[in-house]
Each structure stands twice: as C-alpha cells, then as structure tokens.
Amino acid sequence: MIERTFAEAQLMRLTGLDFFPLGNEHAKYRAELVKALCGCSLTDAHAGAIVDLCARCLRQAPKPADLYQFAEQTAERFRQRNTNGDCPYCHGTGFSRTWILHTHEGNGHYREEQVSASQYSELREKVQGIGVQHVAEGVVRCQECNYGRRLAVAEQTERQAS
Ligand SMILES: [Zn+2]
Numbered sequence: 001m002i003e004r005t006f007a008e009a010q011l012m013r014l015t016g017l018d019f020f021p022l023g024n025e026h027a028k029y030r031a032e033l034v035k036a037l038c039g040c041s042l043t044d045a046h047a048g049a050i051v052d053l054c055a056r057c058l059r060q061a062p063k064p065a066d067l068y069q070f071a072e073q074t075a076e077r078f079r080q081r082n083t084n085g086d087c088p089y090c091h092g093t094g095f096s097r098t099w100i101l102h103t104h105e106g107n108g109h110y111r112e113e114q115v116s117a118s119q120y121s122e123l124r125e126k127v128q129g130i131g132v133q134h135v136a137e138g139v140v141r142c143q144e145c146n147y148g149r150r151l152a153v154a155e156q157t158e159r160q161a162s
Helices: 003-012 026-038 042-055 064-084 115-125 146-161
Strands: 097-105 109-115 133-141
Touching: 003 026, 003 042, 003 064, 026 042, 026 064, 042 064, 097 115, 115 133, 133 146
Parallel strands: none
Antiparallel strands: 097 109, 097 133
C-alpha cells in the first residue's frame, strides 16, 4: 500500500499514452486508476516498476486490470527486498562480502579457501608478492538471512540442472 499522491504522480508519467483520462470529465476514471495502483503496489519502488512496464508495453492508457497484472509480475522482487532490508549482513541485497585465499598448485590448478576478514588482512601481509598464494575479496550469497539462503539454493539447483 502506498500514498495516493505518490500513485497519482507516477500515473501522470503515462499521459502520453493514447486515451489517457486527462481533464475534469475523466477525474472519476483517473481516481479508479490511482486506487488500483495504491492497492496493488507493495512499495513506492514497486509502483514505479509497474508504471515503467505500462510505459514500455502499452500504447493506450492502462486499465486497472493492467496495473494488477503488472504488479503481479513484479511483486516477487519487491516483496523480498522489502522484508529483508533489515538483514545486518547484506542489507537486503542477498550478497555478502567474502575473502578468498587462492593457492596456485601449478599447471593452472588452484585451490580456493574462504577466510575471515581478520585472516584476510593477516594473510595479505604475508602472501603479498610470493606469487603462489594471493588473497582476494569476493561476494557470496548471504547465509544470515532467508533471502540470501533461498537465492543460494535456487542458484545451486539451476547449476545442477544445466
Ligand atoms: Zn542477508
């Protein structure tokens, strides 16, 4: 659910579409659209995405049903972002930072080990310039929240399937 005024402002981005209900005589119909957009948007950003889709896919002004359909198509993204925004590790992105120790074993083979942040700074001092080992920063899926774990599982399933 979002603010009426915000929904209204978003919808006004679509005035270039054919048959957009402008003017006093169409105020009632415009109010219907505002009501629909308010009702189907999870967040302001979600409302923006719905209107983006209208602008991209429609030649004529949307009907309330179009708004609901586009809301459905985009909801997953914003639902997850929204409920996991307070994860202290990944801030809702599903990614967290990691540090990796690479050990070259010759013939183009190398081993990768995940290390902690403090190990990383220690190792960086030690392995600098040796050539066989180096440490690097990387990103992995966050293991501290459901969103990150769910994405990790989904990616693993995808990898196995391909
Ligand atoms: Zn997280």
